[in-house]
Amino acid sequence: MRLVQLEASQGLWCTAQHSVLQLHCLPLPSETNEQNRTRELRLSNYYNMHKSFRNTLRDIFTDGGLIIFLLVVPLIYPIVYAFIYNEEVVRDVPVVVVDGDHSSLSRDFVRRLDASPDVEVVAHANSLAEAQSLVRHRKAYGVVSLPSQMNRDLQRGTPVRVQVYCDMSGMLYYKAVLATTTDVALQTNARIKVSRTPGATQRQEEITTAPLTYEHVALYNPQSGFATFLLPAVLVLILQQTMILGVGMEAGTRRERMDRTHGFPATDDLTLDAAAILKASDEAHREEVKRQREAAEAAVTRGEAAEVKPRWFHPQHPRRRHAPMRALRSLLGRSSAYLSISIPVAAFVLGVVPRLFHFPQLAEFGDLALFILPYLLAMVMFAISLSALAHQRESIILIIVFTSVPMLFLSGVSWPASAMPWYWKTLGVVIPSTPAINGFVRLSSMGASLSDVAREWCHLWCITGVYTLIAWWVTWRNERRKMSLKNFRTGK
Numbered sequence: 001m002r003l004v005q006l007e008a009s010q011g012l013w014c015t016a017q018h019s020v021l022q023l024h025c026l027p028l029p030s031e032t033n034e035q036n037r038t039r040e041l042r043l044s045n046y047y048n049m050h051k052s053f054r055n056t057l058r059d060i061f062t063d064g065g066l067i068i069f070l071l072v073v074p075l076i077y078p079i080v081y082a083f084i085y086n087e088e089v090v091r092d093v094p095v096v097v098v099d100g101d102h103s104s105l106s107r108d109f110v111r112r113l114d115a116s117p118d119v120e121v122v123a124h125a126n127s128l129a130e131a132q133s134l135v136r137h138r139k140a141y142g143v144v145s146l147p148s149q150m151n152r153d154l155q156r157g158t159p160v161r162v163q164v165y166c167d168m169s170g171m172l173y174y175k176a177v178l179a180t181t182t183d184v185a186l187q188t189n190a191r192i193k194v195s196r197t198p199g200a201t202q203r204q205e206e207i208t209t210a211p212l213t214y215e216h217v218a219l220y221n222p223q224s225g226f227a228t229f230l231l232p233a234v235l236v237l238i239l240q241q242t243m244i245l246g247v248g249m250e251a252g253t254r255r256e257r258m259d260r261t262h263g264f265p266a267t268d269d270l271t272l273d274a275a276a277i278l279k280a281s282d283e284a285h286r287e288e289v290k291r292q293r294e295a296a297e298a299a300v301t302r303g304e305a306a307e308v309k310p311r312w313f314h315p316q317h318p319r320r321r322h323a324p325m326r327a328l329r330s331l332l333g334r335s336s337a338y339l340s341i342s343i344p345v346a347a348f349v350l351g352v353v354p355r356l357f358h359f360p361q362l363a364e365f366g367d368l369a370l371f372i373l374p375y376l377l378a379m380v381m382f383a384i385s386l387s388a389l390a391h392q393r394e395s396i397i398l399i400i401v402f403t404s405v406p407m408l409f410l411s412g413v414s415w416p417a418s419a420m421p422w423y424w425k426t427l428g429v430v431i432p433s434t435p436a437i438n439g440f441v442r443l444s445s446m447g448a449s450l451s452d453v454a455r456e457w458c459h460l461w462c463i464t465g466v467y468t469l470i471a472w473w474v475t476w477r478n479e480r481r482k483m484s485l486k487n488f489r490t491g492k
């Protein structure tokens with residue numbers, strides 16, 4: 001709408017309507033009125049944020065599915081994972097022995113192999129083919145074949161070859177079988193060297209059996225546990241994926257509710273419908289402004305007004321009524337609701353679960369809290385940004401199905417990031433869980449300080465800023481679409 005200003009001496013502001021030219025004159029706002037309006041605007045901004053915060057919490061706690069995915073799943077999932085990997089290392093891997101010698105030396109070799117904690121001899125096969133058949137039927141995961149005349153060849157000083165067949169489809173089994181067989185072979189070699197030096201002292205025997213010694217020190221994972229290696233990354237990823245799932249389901253529910261309220265069916269082309277409606281609203285608005293300008297200029301020509309001041313004022317237009325700042329306030333209220341839920345959940349998942357199952361937790365509380373804060377913010381904004389793809393409530397489930405495993409791979413835990421192609425590493429940079437996993441592992445398992453993970457910490461803050469802008473745009477787009485549907489439905 002265009003404002004038409006009369007003579008300043010009259011002290012009045014007048015507006016002209018395009019249908020019937022009428023001049024509505026209102027007193028000029030005083031300083032007190034301006035202060036009141038400023039105060040009311042501030043209260044209105046606070047109310048809008050509070051309303052968005054309150055409505056989001058109401059939608060969450062009145063929806064059973066959202067309660068499950070935002071509260072129950074992130075609290076139960078870590079405990080399930082921790083129980084699965086509670087043993088840390090693989091024990092008693094079943095192997096088959098093919099003893100072609102049947103001598104005292106070969107029987108001692110088999111006895112030492114069976115006595116190790118990592119390997120268990122479950123069967124003795126008469127041939128290599130029989131042993132391989134047991135492996136194919138998953139009754140064993142490795143085969144140790146001792147050659148015939150093993151004892152006689154060693155007595156003559158002839159090298160003997162012990163063959164080890166391992167199931168590489170399970171790398172943990174392969175590691176246990178190979179490491180145990182190697183250790184038993186080294187022990188047997190030492191005993192043979194001692195037997196060939198009769199009359200030697202104990203010190204001479206030690207030098208003969210181990211002329212070069214080494215000390216093995218396992219840093220940051222003294223038990224060589226698989227859970228200590230994998231669980232920190234899984235815990236961080238659980239927080240992100242459950243948040244994406246919950247936010248996406250809530251956004252899909254809102255969209256379905258809006259479509260149902262305003263009479264639009266829940267179809268895949270809703271975005272196109274909304275865009276067409278918004279375009280039509282823009283064209284109608286331009287025509288209305290044109291008519292109002294012509295009416296105001298005619299009023300000036302007739303001497304009823306002194307000047308035409310062009311100003312944008314159309315209270316029913318969605319672009320004006322839902323300005324970007326209004327969308328920002330809505331975003332802040334909504335993200336605050338999700339953040340208030342994610343903080344206690346993250347405290348339980350990242351702080352309580354590792355201590356509950358006695359996993360290494362070397363991080364200081366203050367450093368861990370300061371590091372996790374930008375990750376939670378980035379996670380929430382990332383989830384709100386992805387919620388733009390949730391046209392229905394179930395749409396986000398498909399996104400989770402196709403992204404959960406790749407996000408774990410891109411984090412560099414299951415496979416080193418240095419061995420990835422550059423385009424996969426670039427994709428991993430934009431995912432909040434990638435720097436969060438790397439930083440959290442260094443804090444919890446390696447005892448690093450916040451300054452040691454400053455790179456990952458700054459990376460998370462940068463991601464937070466980028467996804468905040470994207471989430472702001474998504475929120476503004478949804479508000480415009482909502483109002484366009486409402487105006488179309490009501491005929492305004």
